[in-house]
Amino acid sequence: MKSTTQSNNKTHHEEHSELNFWKKYIFSTDHKVIGIQYGITSLLFLLLGFMLVMMMRWQIAYPEQQFPLYNFLIPFGVIGVIIMFIGGLQPKLNTVVGVCIIALTGLFWYLGTGEERMPEGIMLPEFYNQLGAMHGTIMVFLGVVPLAVGAFGNYVMPLQIGAPDMAFPKLNMASYWVYFIGGVIMIASFFVPGGAANSGWTSYPPLANIATTGQTWWLLGMVFLITSSLLGSVNFIVTIIQLRATGLTFMRLPFFVWTQFITSFLLLLAFPPLEVAGILQLMDRVAGTSFFMPSGLVVSGQIFPATGGGTPILWQHLFWFLAHPEVYVLILPAMGIIAEVIANNTRRPLWGYKYMVYSIIFLCFISFIVWAHHMYITGMGTKISAFFQTTTMIISVPSIVILSSLFVSLYGGSIRFNTPMLFALAFLPMFGIGGLTGLPLGLSTSDIHLHDTYYVIGHFHYVVAPGTIFALFAGIYFWYPKITGRILNETLGKIHFWGSFVCMNFIFFPMLIQGLQGVARRMYDGGQQYAHTQNVLYLNEVMSIAAWVMAVFQVFFIINMFISLRKEKQTDTNPWKATTLDWTATTSPPLAHGNFETVPEVYCEAYEYSVPGDAQDFKPQNKQ
Amino acid sequence: MEIPYTIETRHDTGLYNAKLGIWLFLASEVMLFGGLFASYILLRTGASEWPHGSTYLNIPLATLNTVVLIASSVTMVMSWASLMMNEFKKFKIYMGITILCGFLFLIVKYFEYSAKFEHGYFPSNNTFLAIYFTLTGLHGLHVIGGIVVNSYFWGAGSKMWFFQPKRFTNRIEIAGLYWHFVDLVWIFLFPVLYLL
Numbered sequence: 001m002k003s004t005t006q007s008n009n010k011t012h013h014e015e016h017s018e019l020n021f022w023k024k025y026i027f028s029t030d031h032k033v034i035g036i037q038y039g040i041t042s043l044l045f046l047l048l049g050f051m052l053v054m055m056m057r058w059q060i061a062y063p064e065q066q067f068p069l070y071n072f073l074i075p076f077g078v079i080g081v082i083i084m085f086i087g088g089l090q091p092k093l094n095t096v097v098g099v100c101i102i103a104l105t106g107l108f109w110y111l112g113t114g115e116e117r118m119p120e121g122i123m124l125p126e127f128y129n130q131l132g133a134m135h136g137t138i139m140v141f142l143g144v145v146p147l148a149v150g151a152f153g154n155y156v157m158p159l160q161i162g163a164p165d166m167a168f169p170k171l172n173m174a175s176y177w178v179y180f181i182g183g184v185i186m187i188a189s190f191f192v193p194g195g196a197a198n199s200g201w202t203s204y205p206p207l208a209n210i211a212t213t214g215q216t217w218w219l220l221g222m223v224f225l226i227t228s229s230l231l232g233s234v235n236f237i238v239t240i241i242q243l244r245a246t247g248l249t250f251m252r253l254p255f256f257v258w259t260q261f262i263t264s265f266l267l268l269l270a271f272p273p274l275e276v277a278g279i280l281q282l283m284d285r286v287a288g289t290s291f292f293m294p295s296g297l298v299v300s301g302q303i304f305p306a307t308g309g310g311t312p313i314l315w316q317h318l319f320w321f322l323a324h325p326e327v328y329v330l331i332l333p334a335m336g337i338i339a340e341v342i343a344n345n346t347r348r349p350l351w352g353y354k355y356m357v358y359s360i361i362f363l364c365f366i367s368f369i370v371w372a373h374h375m376y377i378t379g380m381g382t383k384i385s386a387f388f389q390t391t392t393m394i395i396s397v398p399s400i401v402i403l404s405s406l407f408v409s410l411y412g413g414s415i416r417f418n419t420p421m422l423f424a425l426a427f428l429p430m431f432g433i434g435g436l437t438g439l440p441l442g443l444s445t446s447d448i449h450l451h452d453t454y455y456v457i458g459h460f461h462y463v464v465a466p467g468t469i470f471a472l473f474a475g476i477y478f479w480y481p482k483i484t485g486r487i488l489n490e491t492l493g494k495i496h497f498w499g500s501f502v503c504m505n506f507i508f509f510p511m512l513i514q515g516l517q518g519v520a521r522r523m524y525d526g527g528q529q530y531a532h533t534q535n536v537l538y539l540n541e542v543m544s545i546a547a548w549v550m551a552v553f554q555v556f557f558i559i560n561m562f563i564s565l566r567k568e569k570q571t572d573t574n575p576w577k578a579t580t581l582d583w584t585a586t587t588s589p590p591l592a593h594g595n596f597e598t599v600p601e602v603y604c605e606a607y608e609y610s611v612p613g614d615a616q617d618f619k620p621q622n623k624q
Numbered sequence: 625m626e627i628p629y630t631i632e633t634r635h636d637t638g639l640y641n642a643k644l645g646i647w648l649f650l651a652s653e654v655m656l657f658g659g660l661f662a663s664y665i666l667l668r669t670g671a672s673e674w675p676h677g678s679t680y681l682n683i684p685l686a687t688l689n690t691v692v693l694i695a696s697s698v699t700m701v702m703s704w705a706s707l708m709m710n711e712f713k714k715f716k717i718y719m720g721i722t723i724l725c726g727f728l729f730l731i732v733k734y735f736e737y738s739a740k741f742e743h744g745y746f747p748s749n750n751t752f753l754a755i756y757f758t759l760t761g762l763h764g765l766h767v768i769g770g771i772v773v774n775s776y777f778w779g780a781g782s783k784m785w786f787f788q789p790k791r792f793t794n795r796i797e798i799a800g801l802y803w804h805f806v807d808l809v810w811i812f813l814f815p816v817l818y819l820l
Binding site (some may be wrong): 112164167168230271276279289308310314321600 | 626627628629634637640641642643644648649651652653656658659660662663666667670671676689746747748749750751754757758772820
């Protein structure tokens with residue numbers, strides 16, 4: 001048995017070494033290459049989304065002033081690109097990333113100029129709205145989800161369940177390329193007349209129905225992204241159900257695999273209603289229907305020629321039916337990564353593994369019946385509000401179970417404070433703040449006061465930025481040795497962590513204060529007109545400076561990614577001494593179908609750390 | 625290492641990969657059409673007046689189309705059953721009829737649509753026509769997709785029968801599941817749009 005698999009493996013290896021560059025690295029059907037493609041693309045999109053919001057923050061802090069260094073944008077961009085190149089001159093991969101960064105700098109320069117966007121470096125309100133809509137869309141749909149699910153899920157999940165590849169490799173490749181095309185359509189919308197989408201990331205009608213052409217492009221881009229996640233989620237679920245190694249029962253799955261499993265169900269079932277909404281809005285914009293347009297609406301002093309019968313509330317129902325589960329799509333893979341890192345670095349089994357699993361299954365069901373808590377101020381009636389308030393309070397229970405389990409897992413552990421662990425530890429209180437600040441928004445009485453203020457922005461960003469993105473950083477630091485064979489530099493990693501950790505709180509905590517005072521979100525000019533917010537407006541400057549300082553600390557991360565690639569390749573396949581199957585595969589597994597030397601078999605639970613009586617403090621899942 | 629369970633079933637789930645995949649895909653399709661039907665209900669209950677389907681639409685033509693689609697679902701099963709009984713020629717005939725029925729459905733739909741346009745009925749006229757064109761248009765796209773897949777299996781794709789008969793039979797089975805779903809959607813569309 002053993003010898004046949006090895007010979008099979010060899011023939012496969014030979015077969016795949018004949019593949020040319022394009023088939024091996026660009027149009028690959030191998031889950032590891034697709035994972036890396038997703039990873040690089042989504043990190044670049046995250047960077048772009050961050051650049052957009054830094055322009056917005058400048059506008060809010062210093063309204064109608066000229067953009068700083070306006071005349072130096074090009075030279076600074078060029079210097080930045082040169083630094084990136086010097087960072088590491090590995091062939092192929094670095095060239096690809098380098099070209100992407102040049103394109104990003106060019107795009108940033110293009111956005112920072114132009115009569116219709118920023119005449120003389122002073123931002124126009126229309127452009128501010130475009131930045132707002134595109135920041136949200138890029139961060140959520142092109143950045144965080146593809147990184148958490150597309151990149152980590154694709155690379156790590158098949159390794160953790162001992163599978164040779166995903167169940168449908170060609171669909172997997174299609175999923176990446178459809179996502180890529182969707183992203184290109186989104187970005188290209190900046191170049192159409194009137195600019196990109198400008199109705200927020202929620203694309204609320206009737207504003208979105210009468211918006212410029214960019215909104216149509218946004219909808220088309222969304223249809224592509226939805227198709228991509230559909231292909232991906234079918235693939236993920238089938239892979240997890242069908243391709244688990246012998247002995248790997250569901251209750252022995254690593255928690256990360258469980259979170260990917262549940263996330264895929266959310267994507268599979270919640271996205272189609274948004275696709276419906278997208279199709280209907282496309283019909284409204286292109287075919288002249290009025291699904292979302294009430295009759296008698298006055299646009300620019302004239303009655304809009306709608307045929308009547310439609311309602312903007314329908315859009316909100318369809319949109320939030322996706323967008324609430326989407327929150328869990330963002331946070332569940334993050335929790336999975338955190339669970340892996342914490343179990344590994346405390347050298348203890350996860351406390352309450354089973355209850356964590358039951359919690360996320362319960363979370364999945366409940367998340368489909370809470371969507372209307374985003375809609376209390378649409379006037380939908382107290383009885384319906386009561387239902388959604390109740391379910392919203394219920395859904396906080398499983399999240400608390402998971403977070404408490406992770407906290408208790410720390411108790412009595414001998415913690416190793418390496419960079420992934422620091423990010424994981426920071427995730428716990430940051431996600432805690434994000435979760436607890438959500439409770440007042442789930443109750444209609446307090447939500448009516450807080451709705452559409454910066455409080456909502458602060459709450460949401462606490463969940464996603466220091467929450468999910470910290471978890472993704474933890475994951476990158478944790479699995480980088482598996483992917484490349486080299487550990488990221490710890491000193492640079494720690495500078496990156498502490499800088500980001502401090503700045504994140506200076507960016508998002510003041511938002512909660514401002515929101516409680518009533519500073520409205522989505523405002524171009526910082527709410528200067530409100531007398532009662534004057535005493536908190538100075539915080540805009542604090543937040544904006546913190547955002548720009550945080551950008552500096554991200555440079556340490558980018559440089560780290562490049563220079564660590566030039567280190568000598570390590571020989572140890574399991575540098576963190578972890579138990580799950582992904583660490584039993586060879587370091588940076590060969591780029592062909594087939595990840596393991598021999599077909600793995602599983603004999604024990606996922607996190608058998610510090611088992612009494614064992615010689616080592618960890619017991620890999622494939623050890624008897 | 626080859627990807628397992630492409631042909632045989634996994635012992636503990638009793639499924640091969642593609643069958644599970646198509647059921648998951650169909651689950652998402654249920655959510656897609658479910659969302660559209662839900663929108664229809666919301667729009668209709670919110671409207672001050674709603675026309676009876678027969679004032680705009682041609683019920684006899686749609687009945688013909690319903691018969692055509694149900695017949696094609698039957699022949700789809702027959703084509704799979706022929707493969708199970710090792711009769712490749714019969715498969716070709718039944719699959720051919722399925723594809724022809726698909727085309728027949730589209731042709732009837734084309735006459736229906738062009739009659740609407742001639743009478744000056746467009747999606748922008750009112751919400752009823754808007755949801756009618758959206759729902760039947762999306763269903764039509766699904767029919768086209770099914771015809772493309774079935775034609776591939778009838779033509780170039782059928783070579784697989786001669787070296788991997790089991791896998792080819794499985795492919796026909798999952799194509800059939802999709803085709804039945806498209807049929808089923810029409811069975812909901814017909815009363816909702818034409819008769820109610």
